Amino acid sequence: MAGVLERIRKPNDIKNIRETEYGQLAAEIREFLIGHVSRTGGHLASNLGVVELTIALHLVLDFPKDKLVWDVGHQCYVHKLLTGRGEGFQTLRQYGGMSGFPKRRESNTDLFDTGHSSTSISEACGLVKARELSGGKEKIFAVIGDGALTGGLAYEGLNNAGQLKSNLVIILNDNKMSISENVGGMASYLGKIRTSNKYVDLKDDVTNTLEKIPKIGTKLVRQIRRSKESLKKLVIPGGYFEEMNITYIGPIDGHNVNQMYEAFLAAARKNGTVLVHVITKKGKGYDCAEHNPKQFHGVGAFDIETGKSLSKKQEQTYTDVFSSTLLELAGKYRNVVAITAAMPGGTGLSLFQERYPKRFFDVGIAEEHAVSFAAGLAAGGFHPVFAVYSTFLQRAYDQILHDVCINQFPVIFAVDRAGIVGNDGETHQGVYDLSYLSHIPGLTVMAPKNEWELRVMLEFCISYPGPAAIRYPRGMACRKFETFLEPVVFGVCEWLLKEGELVLLAVGSMVETAWQAAKLLEQEGIKTAVVNVRFISPVDEKMLEQALRYQMVATLEENVRRGGFGEHVACWLAEHGYKGDFVDICLPDQFIEHGSPDQLKNAYGLEAKQVAVRLKEKMQN
Ligand SMILES: Cc1ncc(C[n+]2csc(CCOP(=O)(O)OP(=O)(O)O)c2C)c(N)n1
Numbered sequence: 001m002a003g004v005l006e007r008i009r010k011p012n013d014i015k016n017i018r019e020t021e022y023g024q025l026a027a028e029i030r031e032f033l034i035g036h037v038s039r040t041g042g043h044l045a046s047n048l049g050v051v052e053l054t055i056a057l058h059l060v061l062d063f064p065k066d067k068l069v070w071d072v073g074h075q076c077y078v079h080k081l082l083t084g085r086g087e088g089f090q091t092l093r094q095y096g097g098m099s100g101f102p103k104r105r106e107s108n109t110d111l112f113d114t115g116h117s118s119t120s121i122s123e124a125c126g127l128v129k130a131r132e133l134s135g136g137k138e139k140i141f142a143v144i145g146d147g148a149l150t151g152g153l154a155y156e157g158l159n160n161a162g163q164l165k166s167n168l169v170i171i172l173n174d175n176k177m178s179i180s181e182n183v184g185g186m187a188s189y190l191g192k193i194r195t196s197n198k199y200v201d202l203k204d205d206v207t208n209t210l211e212k213i214p215k216i217g218t219k220l221v222r223q224i225r226r227s228k229e230s231l232k233k234l235v236i237p238g239g240y241f242e243e244m245n246i247t248y249i250g251p252i253d254g255h256n257v258n259q260m261y262e263a264f265l266a267a268a269r270k271n272g273t274v275l276v277h278v279i280t281k282k283g284k285g286y287d288c289a290e291h292n293p294k295q296f297h298g299v300g301a302f303d304i305e306t307g308k309s310l311s312k313k314q315e316q317t318y319t320d321v322f323s324s325t326l327l328e329l330a331g332k333y334r335n336v337v338a339i340t341a342a343m344p345g346g347t348g349l350s351l352f353q354e355r356y357p358k359r360f361f362d363v364g365i366a367e368e369h370a371v372s373f374a375a376g377l378a379a380g381g382f383h384p385v386f387a388v389y390s391t392f393l394q395r396a397y398d399q400i401l402h403d404v405c406i407n408q409f410p411v412i413f414a415v416d417r418a419g420i421v422g423n424d425g426e427t428h429q430g431v432y433d434l435s436y437l438s439h440i441p442g443l444t445v446m447a448p449k450n451e452w453e454l455r456v457m458l459e460f461c462i463s464y465p466g467p468a469a470i471r472y473p474r475g476m477a478c479r480k481f482e483t484f485l486e487p488v489v490f491g492v493c494e495w496l497l498k499e500g501e502l503v504l505l506a507v508g509s510m511v512e513t514a515w516q517a518a519k520l521l522e523q524e525g526i527k528t529a530v531v532n533v534r535f536i537s538p539v540d541e542k543m544l545e546q547a548l549r550y551q552m553v554a555t556l557e558e559n560v561r562r563g564g565f566g567e568h569v570a571c572w573l574a575e576h577g578y579k580g581d582f583v584d585i586c587l588p589d590q591f592i593e594h595g596s597p598d599q600l601k602n603a604y605g606l607e608a609k610q611v612a613v614r615l616k617e618k619m620q621n
Pocket of ligand 1: 046049072074075115116117144145146147148149173175177178179282341342343365367392395
């Protein structure tokens, strides 16, 4: 660190920085972020966009008394720097190192551990009520991006915020982008405000604002004057919010610290909820990120000069396999349509979007809506595929159960990033989906062992008349077991090795681990059978009956224990009088921190060697 930034070592130190130094401070922060993230990887573009915004917030707020709530939290790097966590960037997102998201255990200026979208307004409303009840005086600010504002929860929060009597400030950080271009009615509304209004300083009253608006035709003015209400709608930016009883200020230049400082102070003085609309540029100050904010939303290590990634290109990921297979199937079956909740790139739907724009739907960061919307499409005769990360599908549990499964609609859930995901940590691990999906009546839940099986499972789903989920992990697709490819038959597993004293029942990514563990055990003279479970629900009961014959049964899955495949099997075995040993190899019932998938697998005993040792010990006991 050098110069101005060096003088900021703890929260509130920024207040000692002179106004004339803000520009220098912003430049140093950007240099720091680009330098560090180019080595560790992380969320870059969003952070570069909020440098001045975070400076202004830190000038206005007194930490830890005042409360600042980030939405998603991927844009909290500048906040971490300004609260004295510069050192932590050496180990950003690495095992045992600093998190890439707000973390309560890191600082009392991080109020919520976050990672999922659209929660900040609701959380801030709760803080406001808590302040009212306890008679506090602190300022409460929530920051939400225009992308996060597409999520339903944000509207539930706004609805509630419109009733608040004491002050809440919502900063809408509008950079026109979600991860991809933002979508939907609200995005186009914000676009209209941006294009029809120059930045305003502060809107004290209607007249003031009106005077600043460039010539409006005289006829229009006459019309407008007839009704105060229609006048409000036509010319005051942010009328949508105003009508919800939320004072709107903006749009404000999100790269002008002084302007934001004044606006934030004014907003904090008002009663009730005030929304300050701040316009920022994603990737600001680093050409590569400004020109390609999608790529620099979340990046691995890269070369600063060229912006090129330094990570080895992964051969073929499960997402790639899903993407190409769906494209083929969509060519054959005209009723196949695809849905994403703001993640066309990440889920592999970009090609589908290009090829079949009319059959592709990006609904914004709205997983609940996506599922109910899929139910509607299915009711209308289509076969929707909702491609979504395991962690984000958590939100839509009730829509899956109530809107899709009770109706037995043929909706396909392509559950990507299932299992350990890695560096994003607790909020992003996909280790609960087997628990929250496999008990829903009538929902078929599958997991492929390799690339080819993912293809045939998708084909199977297209011809299957009910709801079905396929879960597959992040990263490179397994290309082993190409000779094992029995046709996928509903509710039937695949035996890979039959002979043995013990049998390993493995789910998806853990089939390869089970196979390797079996080979290691064989070297120790322990013969081991291996089953590729394929169907977690309905589970193959014939297979379980056969498993009763083995001295030991072990299940392997990248899911937490509770509600997982292993627990289900243990229950079944107990009910059927199994007398042998049972081992449940899975993740513990706890939140899994950040780190590389390999480190985390090692930490939780999911590596083949560790599995073999554990099974051998159990056999010998
Ligand atoms: C429920 C949920 N779905 C999807 C995501 C993945 N995601 C992370 S950031 C992001 C875009 C957020 O856009 P915005 O709020 O405008 O912030 P920006 O990055 O543009 O600053 C998305 C879709 C998420 N975090 N949570």
